Amino acid sequence: MMQIKSFSAPRLHEALALVRQELGPDAVILDRTESKDQQNNAVWSVHAALDTEAKNVTLPRHQQDTSSNSLEASMQRLEKIAVSLGNRDVEQYRQAIARKPVRDAFDHLLGMGVSAVNAFEMAEDYAKQSPIAMQALKWSKRINPQLERTVILFSGANGAGKTLLAAKLATHYSLKGVAVSLMTTDTNRMGGSDVLRSYAAILGVPFHVIRHEEDANQAKLESKSAQLVLIDTEGWNNRHASGLRQQMKLWETLGCTHRILLMSASMDESDGLAMLKRAQGLGLTDIAFSKLDETSRPGKIVNWAEASRMPMSYCSFGPEVPDQMGWLTPKALTAILVKQYRLQQDDSEEETIA
Ligand SMILES: Nc1nc2c(ncn2[C@@H]2O[C@H](COP(=O)(O)OP(=O)(O)OP(=O)(O)O)[C@@H](O)[C@H]2O)c(=O)[nH]1
Numbered sequence: 001m002m003q004i005k006s007f008s009a010p011r012l013h014e015a016l017a018l019v020r021q022e023l024g025p026d027a028v029i030l031d032r033t034e035s036k037d038q039q040n041n042a043v044w045s046v047h048a049a050l051d052t053e054a055k056n057v058t059l060p061r062h063q064q065d066t067s068s069n070s071l072e073a074s075m076q077r078l079e080k081i082a083v084s085l086g087n088r089d090v091e092q093y094r095q096a097i098a099r100k101p102v103r104d105a106f107d108h109l110l111g112m113g114v115s116a117v118n119a120f121e122m123a124e125d126y127a128k129q130s131p132i133a134m135q136a137l138k139w140s141k142r143i144n145p146q147l148e149r150t151v152i153l154f155s156g157a158n159g160a161g162k163t164l165l166a167a168k169l170a171t172h173y174s175l176k177g178v179a180v181s182l183m184t185t186d187t188n189r190m191g192g193s194d195v196l197r198s199y200a201a202i203l204g205v206p207f208h209v210i211r212h213e214e215d216a217n218q219a220k221l222e223s224k225s226a227q228l229v230l231i232d233t234e235g236w237n238n239r240h241a242s243g244l245r246q247q248m249k250l251w252e253t254l255g256c257t258h259r260i261l262l263m264s265a266s267m268d269e270s271d272g273l274a275m276l277k278r279a280q281g282l283g284l285t286d287i288a289f290s291k292l293d294e295t296s297r298p299g300k301i302v303n304w305a306e307a308s309r310m311p312m313s314y315c316s317f318g319p320e321v322p323d324q325m326g327w328l329t330p331k332a333l334t335a336i337l338v339k340q341y342r343l344q345q346d347d348s349e350e351e352t353i354a
Pocket residue numbers: 156157158159160161162163164165186233234235236290291292293294316317318319
């Protein structure tokens with residue numbers, strides 16, 4: 001039996017003391033949140049769980065009290081709690097859905113990797129295959145460089161697909177007759193700017209390599225008449241983001257209208273959440289997703305968008321230039337999730353035939 005209780009007190013350590021007092025030393029703290037009461041005083045709330053079964057398990061004497069065994073036992077207990085909490089959430093949400101088609105939609109969404117709470121919010125629209133109208137999801141306004149000069153900078157993890165997306169957009173808009181200018185600040189690595197330089201040469205559009213502030217000023221001046229400026233940057237990751245702050249000065253100079261954080265959908269969901277945390281304070285304006293063709297759980301992008309509250313812009317779902325990309329809209333998101341679901345159904349049919 002899992003017992004989960006909530007405790008509140010003005011200070012965190014007081015709330016934790018209440019947990020120990022009531023549930024004893026085996027209690028596991030699940031989360032802690034600070035809020036304000038009506039008089040604007042701080043209130044700390046702590047959820048704690050106690051596995052009452054585990055308490056009654058008696059290990060053979062030789063296994064008792066050795067530190068590795070107790071660590072293992074507490075790890076097992078934690079795992080059990082995590083699983084039962086996850087299931088509890090899912091079950092609670094599922095039971096709150098009355099109509100079967102909506103419940104099926106909820107299950108599809110879970111299967112696509114959408115979290116239980118988001119799936120619950122989306123299920124009604126998704127069941128009707130109508131565009132998803134979830135409050136927490138924000139949608140960026142589609143760019144229109146013919147009408148409004150647009151300067152887009154791409155930031156994101158190493159290998160996220162920044163250079164490729166810049167190349168796709170440059171090609172797409174050049175073919176439409178838009179005056180495009182390409183720039184890169186990826187200058188520290190050998191060959192960092194080569195791919196984009198090649199695209200610029202093929203398309204016959206200006207290309208600027210930006211190392212210093214003076215380069216940035218010069219590039220800005222020279223690209224004054226461009227309708228669409230696309231700026232590629234050096235990749236970063238959760239562990240090595242030190243160069244970012246330096247880059248930011250250059251970003252300021254370039255006067256971007258959009259600073260897009262590009263997230264690869266092939267990345268693990270929790271690593272992605274850590275990146276979103278890292279990205280705070282970089283002044284990023286939009287979120288975009290790449291490699292949607294490389295994941296069986298595209299629903300994680302919903303969870304990322306919801307967690308970051310950043311408006312969604314582009315998505316890329318393949319390496320071809322200038323195709324396999326689009327602008328994310330509620331309708332497009334539904335289409336991506338439905339398509340992946342169908343693909344998986346087809347795969348499983350193939351398996352059964354073979
Ligand atoms: N299948 C698939 N491949 C992609 C997609 N986007 C990018 N790629 C591939 O992923 C690889 C890395 O893409 P890049 O555009 O070089 O990534 P980047 O963010 O510029 O990488 P760094 O400059 O090293 O940080 C390339 O082989 C791309 O062709 C996509 O949506 N789908």
